Amino acid sequence: MNPFELMKTMGSIQSQMKTIKEELSKITATGSAGAGLVEATVNGEFMVQKITISDSAMAMNDKGAIEVLTASAINDAINKVKEKTEERSRELLQEIQRKN
Numbered sequence: 637m638n639p640f641e642l643m644k645t646m647g648s649i650q651s652q653m654k655t656i657k658e659e660l661s662k663i664t665a666t667g668s669a670g671a672g673l674v675e676a677t678v679n680g681e682f683m684v685q686k687i688t689i690s691d692s693a694m695a696m697n698d699k700g701a702i703e704v705l706t707a708s709a710i711n712d713a714i715n716k717v718k719e720k721t722e723e724r725s726r727e728l729l730q731e732i733q734r735k736n
Contacts, residue, residue: 639673652732656706660680660724660725661680662676662679662708663721663732664677664685665677665678665716665717666678666713666716667709667711667712667713668709668712669705669708669709670693670708673689673705674687674688674690674708674709675687675688676688676712678710678712678714678716678717682712682714689702689706
């Protein structure tokens, strides 16, 4: 492959990777713990977007339990985001392969 073709290919790959990264960052998932007492929403960049603590959880008046439920809800959301990003990555790579 000559250097110009290689540069063209590299530019195409970089563009495709940027598209994939942008697409994956749009993914969100909500996890829960304690039968919905605490919910957490995480995005495709693994940043926590929202935490919801139910009135029932607050009424427990148990800081330790709420902390554990919050961590569990976040971990649940992270696992869901991982699954979604893996699935979407496979789809995007298949789309790219079909185009080439």
